[in-house]
Amino acid sequence: MERAMRDLTNEIIELIRRTSTRLPADVEERLRAAIEKEAPGSAARNALETILKNIELSRQKSTPICQDTGTPIFYVHYPEGWSTRALREQIRNAMAEATKRSYMRPNAVDAIYDRNTGNNLGGDDFPYIHFEEVDADQPLVIELMLKGGGCENVGRQYSLPDNELGADRDLAGVRKVVLDAVQKAQGQGCAPGILGVAIGGDRSSSYLKSKEVLFEKIGVRNPDPELAKLEERLTEEANQLGIGPMGFGGQTTVLDTKIVGLSRLPASYFVTVSYMCWAYRRRKMIVRGDQVEYE
């Protein structure tokens, strides 16, 4: 397996640099469109204008869009025959080097001893790496998402039925708890945000899938028309809450909502909401033979 021996460390450093310093075009477009909805001179509009200036500056100067470079979440789709051990090592080496070059802030803190490792390498869980095998004739695809702590902290999981909110085990109940999560988040997750919602699963798979769905582009709807409708409705209703950019008050609280349905146990009905801040950093690299492409 000659391909499996190829060292991609430098290419992965480049993936990290791009992810941290360049916001994807679909996100920037949505933010730009949102400006028009906010009153001229309002704090909400000023905040959006500052955000756009910041996106531009970060791209020019190749510095992190946000100083919280978040939890690095890698999804690696590797062709049969590649060594996941080698890939893991390359990703970890790339992460340490990207931190040295200040594309990433040292973000891995030992929770017991309260020590920052200084290089973004914690245990096996940091950076988070998920491997998925694909056919041998498929390209290698490495996706990276950086999820900041501020927005991670406002994520929520509900166990339905929820008496207080009057949320039953159905889509009507799902709608209620998601809106509640947005109201509780206020501006804390650096609104405007993007919602990843998982329905079902156990506690851990539900959280995992609520993030995984955020790898999709803005505007990509769930293939189930009923869920697609709920996604759109949730975005619209969340914006009626008036929380606005940074929680200053305003029209734009949520840019998009993505729902994923999972299997659940008869006894459980979890709804998990992952909140992604406007600094919605996700990129991918595609490796075909000697060619490396970035998206």
Added chain:
Amino acid sequence: MREITIPIDDEVIRSLHVGDSVALTGIMVTARDAAHKWMVETFIKKTRPPQGEDEQVYEALKKLLNGGVIYHCGPVVSKDENGEYHFLAAGPTTSIREEPYQADVMKHFNVKGVIGKGGMGAKTLQGCRETPGVYFHAVGGAATFLAQTVEKVHGVYKLEFGVPEALWVIEVKEFPAVVTMDAHGQSQHAIVDAASRQVLEELLNKPY
């Protein structure tokens, strides 16, 4: 946009109201979770004894924070060949985590301004009244943009907390922010929270 120079006096603080846009110029100190816990435990509640250079750092902080500004920020920093630090990315972090400590720190050190994001709660609002001081909201995530306002990094304390958690002494020029909690008991966050809760009630009562 109102120009404000640090240190800030009480008269200026009292003239500020929720919604005011400001540009801050002067020296401020970054401090977040570990720093606040350490300040309160070591010097205010005195539940743990000072260690190492804690006493010297305390003396320096007393001067820097008297009339000064604390910035809730964990920056990305580079060090050049001459050993000088530069801020590359430095947006605000979520402030509410400092809610247990902030009012005590403000009163103890006479801190006039706290910069962060997401706003703070009732205890800090009361601290703003008593000190008096205000809470400035910076644009969360606007890290490269805000780092541009940092003209010089004067030094760093408690680097053993890690780069994001250390206390960085920085000189800024025209750092933009909005007053969202003032010394008169007003909080934009409380207003938005209450209004959005009412809309939520209405939405919850709508049929699916």
